[in-house]
Amino acid sequence: MDKGGPQREGVVEARLRAVFGRRPELHRFVIQDKSGLADHIDRQNLTGELFITQITLYPRRGTKQYDEVYAEIARVITQVVAELPEALQFLRGKAFVRALH
DSSP: OOTTTTHHHHHHHHHHHHHHHOOEEEEEEEEEEEGGGGGGGGGGGGSSSSSEEEEEEEEEHHHHHHHHHHHHHHHHHHHHHHHHHTEEEHOOOEEEEEEOO
């Protein structure tokens, strides 16, 4: 990894963790590539390199809320990868979970 690699990973992680601050109902999400998706998902017709899975919301108030949280996570991932293309490798297979204090 190039110099600043761990620092860049920290920036990427901080940007995604900030979503938890804006979305108190968000408890968990996972970022996967096609190979990490469940067997029942048809990978042939999917486009993209990363997929947001296992989003856990509580309290869950319906599809609109889920769609809004999903869109926010996707927006942050898209911005991060546009700024730091090497983030693609770092994000694959990562789970982000709310820390309880």
